Amino acid sequence: MSNVPDELAYSAEHEWVSGEPDAGAEVTVGITEHAAQALGDIVYVEAPRVGDTVVAGEVCGELESTKAVSELYSPVSGTVTAVNESLEASPETVGSDAYGDGWIFKVELTETATDLLDAEAYAATIA
Amino acid sequence: MSDAILRSPLHDQHVALGATLVPFAGWEMPVRYTSDIAEHTAVRTGAGLFDLSHMGEIAIRGEDAGAFLDFALVGRLSALALAGAKYTMLCTPDGGVIDDLIVYRRDHDHFVIVANASNKDVVVEELAARVEGFDATVEDESAQIALIAVQGPLAEGIVARMCTRGDDDIHAMKYYSTANVLLQGDIHAFVARTGYTGEDGFELFVGADEAAAVWALALAEGAADGIVPCGLSSRDTLRLEAGMPLYGQELTRETTPFDAGLGRIAVFGTAAKPRGDFVGREALLKAKVEGPDRVLVGLVGDGRRAARTGYAVLDEAGAAVGEVTSGAPSPTLGRPIAMAYVPASLAEPGTVVGIDVRGRREDMTVTALPFYSRAS
Numbered sequence: 100m101s102n103v104p105d106e107l108a109y110s111a112e113h114e115w116v117s118g119e120p121d122a123g124a125e126v127t128v129g130i131t132e133h134a135a136q137a138l139g140d141i142v143y144v145e146a147p148r149v150g151d152t153v154v155a156g157e158v159c160g161e162l163e164s165t166k167a168v169s170e171l172y173s174p175v176s177g178t179v180t181a182v183n184e185s186l187e188a189s190p191e192t193v194g195s196d197a198y199g200d201g202w203i204f205k206v207e208l209t210e211t212a213t214d215l216l217d218a219e220a221y222a223a224t225i226a
Numbered sequence: 227m228s229d230a231i232l233r234s235p236l237h238d239q240h241v242a243l244g245a246t247l248v249p250f251a252g253w254e255m256p257v258r259y260t261s262d263i264a265e266h267t268a269v270r271t272g273a274g275l276f277d278l279s280h281m282g283e284i285a286i287r288g289e290d291a292g293a294f295l296d297f298a299l300v301g302r303l304s305a306l307a308l309a310g311a312k313y314t315m316l317c318t319p320d321g322g323v324i325d326d327l328i329v330y331r332r333d334h335d336h337f338v339i340v341a342n343a344s345n346k347d348v349v350v351e352e353l354a355a356r357v358e359g360f361d362a363t364v365e366d367e368s369a370q371i372a373l374i375a376v377q378g379p380l381a382e383g384i385v386a387r388m389c390t391r392g393d394d395d396i397h398a399m400k401y402y403s404t405a406n407v408l409l410q411g412d413i414h415a416f417v418a419r420t421g422y423t424g425e426d427g428f429e430l431f432v433g434a435d436e437a438a439a440v441w442a443l444a445l446a447e448g449a450a451d452g453i454v455p456c457g458l459s460s461r462d463t464l465r466l467e468a469g470m471p472l473y474g475q476e477l478t479r480e481t482t483p484f485d486a487g488l489g490r491i492a493v494f495g496t497a498a499k500p501r502g503d504f505v506g507r508e509a510l511l512k513a514k515v516e517g518p519d520r521v522l523v524g525l526v527g528d529g530r531r532a533a534r535t536g537y538a539v540l541d542e543a544g545a546a547v548g549e550v551t552s553g554a555p556s557p558t559l560g561r562p563i564a565m566a567y568v569p570a571s572l573a574e575p576g577t578v579v580g581i582d583v584r585g586r587r588e589d590m591t592v593t594a595l596p597f598y599s600r601a602s
Contacts, residue, residue, distance in 0.1 A: 136246070139459060140263040142555045143530040161584070163532055165262045165554050166459045168584075 101132040101225070104198055109221035110174035110214070112156070115198065120175055120212035128174060129202040130162065133225045135194040139164040144186045144193060146171070146204050151179045153206060155214060160203070162193065174215060177208040234279040235372050235437040243455055250458060251343035253280040258457040266463050266557040268454035269423050270598075273378035275444050275455050278429070279437065282346025283371045284339040284353065288362035291335050297504050298356040299327070300483060300492040305499075306331045311402040311420050314491055315483055316349055321509030322479035323486075325349050326471065330404050330418055338416075338431070340373070342473045356505060372437030376444055377427030377464075379600070380451040385417065385428045387447040388440075392417075401426070410443050422461065424468025425600055463554050466563060469524060469596030475535055475551040476522060476565055484513045485567070486522050487595070520548065521573035524597055525564040525581070525590035530555075532562035533581040533590060539566050540580035540587060547572065550581060556597060563597050564590065 113134035292304030392407025495501030539548030553564030
């Protein structure tokens with residue numbers, strides 16, 4: 100059973116959001132341990148670029164493993180303010196430390212996110 | 227046929243090892259135990275242990291067993307030496323591939339055919355339909371037999387140590403030959419030096435009720451060599467690097483052995499070594515004479531995004547001219563690799579083609595197969 104930290108918010112597409120997802124705030128985004136485990140060994144992360152506009156529920160990148168490729172969805176709407184450059188050399192971090200060093204990008208929200216799940220609700224979707 | 231999911235006799239072992247189990251050809255099998263790349267690398271550098279109990283085992287017995295297989299399959303199996311093994315195919319009268327098979331000769335009148343799990347029932351039905359008039363029987367023994375593979379450069383020592391009788395035979399076996407040995411006291415095993423990984427290795431056929439003991443024995447005897455249980459995901463990248471076709475991807479009823487670059491397995495006979503009629507002969511001879519209009523090629527990419535099954539191959543102008551059959555980031559090469567059908571005009575090694583990777587073009591270069599060959 101994978102870890103679902105209480106302090107994070109989640110999307111139905113298996114992204115996590117750290118920080119208050121309010122308009123004007125900056126949040127950090129990654130994929131859940133559950134999603135990383137399903138993908139297997141992640142060998143390439145194509146994240147959005149700094150300055151890109153992302154929209155909640157829309158594809159903004161992709162995750163490639165030896166077994167499969169999966170689209171990366173943005174859980175929030177806003178402007179990308181940072182991407183995790185260390186994933187270029189160490190994409191496997193997304194799997195080995197999904198909620199820490201495996202973060203993927205940061206977003207400054209243009210609108211408050213309303214569709215996110217709390218840990219309990221997300222855990223129920225993957226049970 | 228029941229829709230119930232089939233379980234390997236090693237199911238409990240997989241669960242205890244923490245395997246991720248997935249549906250595969252009607253079975254629930256391990257896709258991985260820990261890490262696809264670690265499992266792949268173990269087979270390339272040490273040893274990996276695979277449960278292949280989902281594969282089909284079909285016994286052919288009778289005085290006409292060899293003659294029957296000569297008629298039913300594209301190879302001349304009657305010429306197979308005792309204890310030998312041969313890669314061959316079952317084709318339709320039109321020359322399309324029904325399944326690719328390994329045939330083992332256990333005696334002059336006894337062969338064992340290993341078929342893909344997804345095709346096993348069809349293969350049994352086809353063989354049963356073709357056996358009429360021959361003094362031979364076709365028996366599906368899949369449920370009674372467990373198939374366990376030990377693959378990798380350290381496999382020989384591990385399998386020899388598993389034997390209580392026959393360890394000398396293991397050391398003496400050539401690739402694509404077989405032996406009968408005893409494991410852990412009195413467990414009878416039919417052992418073949420074959421595999422689907424591009425490495426040296428062995429496949430052990432044992433009774434389903436003895437699978438658990440043999441699995442545990444392989445883990446125990448392989449422990450000092452770091453043997454790693456391996457799932458279907460690593461099996462797929464291993465065979466892809468080795469340029470080995472997979473039924474349903476490189477091989478289908480719409481492809482002939484010639485399309486897949488495997489025309490050599492269709493044996494038409496010569497004046498000195500004549501061969502009689504076989505199912506698909508006329509169509510396959512035509513395919514040989516005319517040559518395929520599409521060619522199975524290897525592709526290597528410089529980028530990071532991998533081509534996957536079903537993606538279009540694009541010519542210089544961006545027109546779809548072929549299709550990717552298998553593709554993945556190669557753990558050994560560290561680059562995306564793929565197999566694809568392309569027109570003969572684009573099949574020359576060094577040719578650059580485009581792949582439509584989810585709407586964006588990625589260039590890949592045609593390369594000779596296999597992508598990986600073990601040092602011999």
